[in-house]
Amino acid sequence: MTSQLQATDLSSVKPSKPWKPSKRDRIEILLTLFASVLISLLIVGIKGWKSGGGVGHVYFSGLTQMKGKLAYLAVFFITYLILDFTVSTIRRGTAAGKDAIFRALVTIATTIALFPIISILISAWMRGHKGLHLSLFSKDMHSSAFTDPITHGGLIHAILGTGVLVILSVLISVPLGVLTALYLTEIQGRFTRPIKFLVQAMSGVPSIVAGLFILAAIVYPLSKSFNGFEGSLALAILMIPTVARTSEEVLKLIPGDLREAGVALGGTQWRTVAMVVVPATRSGLITAIILGVARIAGETAPVVLLTGGADTINTNPFHGTIGSLPFYIWNGFLAGTPESVTRAWAAILVLLVLVLVLFSLARYLGSRKVGGK
Amino acid sequence: MSSNNFNNDNQEDGQGEEMSSNMQTPSAAGLAEVAGSRKQNHPGSHAMGVGLEARGIHAWFGEKHVLSNVSLDFWPGTVTALIGPSGCGKSTFIRTLNRMHEFIPGAAMAGEVLLNGDDIYAPGTDVTKIRLKVGMVFQKPNPFPSMTIAENVLAGLKLAQIKQANKDDLLEECLERAGLWNEVKDRLNHHGGSLSGGQQQRLCIARSLAVRPQVLLMDEPCSALDPGSTLKIEETISHLSSSVTIIIVTHNMQQAARVSDYTAFFLADGGPGEMVEVGPTNEIFSRPKDKRTENYITGRFG
Incomplete structure (x- = not known):
């Protein structure tokens, strides 16, 4: 009786979602x-x-x-x-x-x-x-003025300059930020509390202060000239706290028994951190870098103060002035004619798209699993 | 054997440390005697000393005295189960055996742990070498999330910087010994996290075996697993016991009875945890000498 009932039921059972509206x-x-x-x-x-x-x-x-x-x-x-x-x-x-x-x-x-x-x-x-046209990505501004018709000149020097500044800042601040986070979470030495406090305080430093600091500490007494490296240093000051705090948060999420397992296998603390803890946080660390880049990519004040804003392509951050998108945007609005303002908005659009592409790329790289699975 | 003297009746809390510390050394010695007579395949055990000996181990967390005066010998080729209610210091005790205890902030200890006759707490001891010889399997399966199954098994070699000529053979051997080879041989490049909980735990056992430990500490290895996986781990333990000394903490008394040669009963009776009784597993479970052991194994408390 029962089994017969079940047999008839089974044939008519359809998947349904009674919890849906x-x-x-x-x-x-x-x-x-x-x-x-x-x-x-x-x-x-x-x-x-x-x-x-x-x-x-x-x-x-x-x-x-x-x-x-x-x-x-x-x-x-x-x-x-x-x-x-x-x-x-x-x-x-x-x-x-x-x-x-x-x-x-x-x-x-x-x-x-x-x-x-x-x-x-x-x-x-x-x-x-x-203001968008193809020659934006092939021409620079050395023979055009901001007030020229918008088809004159381009953005390439600013795009490359921003790329150089961001890459250099990442190279400076990511190792420092991640190592700071490792000190805070893995070593937990005597200076953990003061460092944590300092990092938090640093994340509130206005960008103009970072720029002025480099101006006073490096440009006036030492180099006496503007270049990309000085801009990157100021940007790195802004980026380090973001990277350090985000990395610290993701490192704190790693369960302690992973560290114990590494050490119990005969690893030293350093090898355990390098081979187990840091790889386990990879996507989190990439998020930390993304947030750091987001913090600095459009940062204007230190760039205006320190990089000099060249109109021609200069990919050498250690010599000569260097252009960048924020500088270009600032210049465009400063010139104030309809053409220059349109140029500035086009540059804003390019900057937004660049940042978006960068983030998507980082997300994609960060979410890939090991072993290709 | 002489521990009989102290096990006459229900001991109250107040009788405290003096009493129990007296009774542990003789019972540990008793274990040595029993083990010597039971395990004929380990000649010279009375003369040469055992593989791993704990001598008067105390442990503290901050001001809190959590473990008092435990002395216990672990003979090669045996499985020792540590049983007792939560908070009685079993896990703390095994963590003193491979110096994992010191990872907990505020931890302190006293006593000696002799590995092949040398105190592992002696100054100048390379602690990473100790942990290679005394491996550990944790309560929750914890394969390294960034590594594949194969990389997980061989992770110890990388971590401890051991040169190994034929890694594929070692990989197969360890997975085989952990009873996992047949299930994963076709997907060695998959994520460790893609395995079931029981498989992950056997992966962790394989990982510990890859550095060829002499002793394997298991801290409630089955408490997060279903009965089927538990059975598989227990089979693995019995296969391993011929080549590795195994010390297993468990809350499951059937498990202790099934897998172990010796059983030690720990109890914290208000004060720090102590070892109440130790002996061959069948004796502990059939005729415990201490009333408290009997109460615990018959389910009257704990």
């Missing part, structure tokens, strides 16, 4: 969203209508554009919060209602946090794409 749930969610949009349109629309013009005009053009957007969003979020809470409470009880409030708040916070990023990307594209 049902059709009715989905309609409910859509209705809540739709109602919130409608209500906020109504509320903000009435406001806009008072200041003159139709509802549609207020949102998409005119002086009150920013104001209108903000008001629209705020009203929408509040309405959605209340509606979602009410519907959830009625349908599934108080607990579900509170859950809905929390969910809505988290969504709102995320959206608000994403706004600046997205609007930066949009405005960089809107204002910069007119």
Whole structure:
């Protein structure tokens, strides 16, 4: 009897996901969203209508554009919060209602946090794409002025210069930062606490201070000239705390029994750290480097103070002035003509894309597993 | 054998250290005698001394005295199980045997651990050499995450900078001895983490074997594993016991009875942990001399 029942059941069993929202749930969610949009349109629309013009005009053009957007969003979020809470409470009880409030708040916070990023990307594209052309990547500025038509000259000297500055800063700050983190987590000597404090304090150093420090410590007394290396030193000062703190965090995540296992196999502490602990944190250390590069790639003040900003290609950081994207952007805005400002926005776009490519590459390298699996 | 004298009845907490420290040395000596007579294949054991001897081991964490006066001999080719409730100092004790104890901040110890007659705590001792001879398997399987299965097994060679001519043979031998070869021989280049928990633990055993230890310490090696994997590890232990001295900490008394030749019962009765009784496993489990041992193995406490 039982087995027969099971046999019939088995043939008709289909995989299903009963925990997913049902059709009715989905309609409910859509209705809540739709109602919130409608209500906020109504509320903000009435406001806009008072200041003159139709509802549609207020949102998409005119002086009150920013104001209108903000008001629209705020009203929408509040309405959605209340509606979602009410519907959830009625349908599934108080607990579900509170859950809905929390969910809505988290969504709102995320959206608000994403706004600046997205609007930066949009405005960089809107204002910069007119300045994009192929010779940006083949020409420098030695025979063109910023006020020339935008098809004259290019960015190559700035791109290469930024590359040189960043690579040199990485070479200086990654070993120092990672070794500091290893001291803090693996050696835990007598100076752990003061060093931890100093690293934290250093991460708050304004970039102009780092630049002025190199200016006062190296440029004025010693070299008496600007070059890329001095810029890299200042950038490294800014990068070390980021690398050290992030590396420290990932090293702390490595379970102690891995270290014990290494030592129990007859390894010295140094060999255990080098062969077991550091390889285990590889992707975390790459994240640390990414965050460090992110900190410095667009840093302007030390670069303006120390590198001199050449208009021609110079890949030798130890001799002569060197161009860079932040310097180029700064120069472009400084010149102030429509052409130069467009150039600056195009350079911003290039800088953003470069950083993005760099990060994706680092992520890809960091996530690859050993043994090709 | 003389430890009989002290095991007459239920001893109360207050009777304390004096009493128990008296009883341990004789019982350890008793073990030596028993082991000498039981293990005929280890001639000269009474004259030459045993492979690993703990003499009056005490341990502290900061001010806290966690282990008091444990003396115990471990004979080559035997499996010794350390049993007792949590916090009685079993793990602390085995960690003093390969100098892993000193890794815990605030740790201190007293006593001697003689490996082939030399005190491993003597000044000038190369501690990495000690740990090569006295290997360790941990409670949680901990294969090195950045390494493949093969690299994990051979990691000890790299860590201790041992030159090895034929690594493939050693790899196969160690995995074979750990009972893992058949399961992983086709995927030696896979991640160590891709194995199941039980396989990972056998991988860790293979890893310890690659540096050819004389003694293998196992700190609750099966407590994170399912019964099937536990059985496999126990089979591995019995295969290994002919060539390696094994000391295993376990909370599973059936396991102690199944795999060990000798069993030592540890207990912390308010004060520091002590060794209450040691003897051949069948005797400990059939006719314990101390009432506290009997209470523990019959499940009346702990």
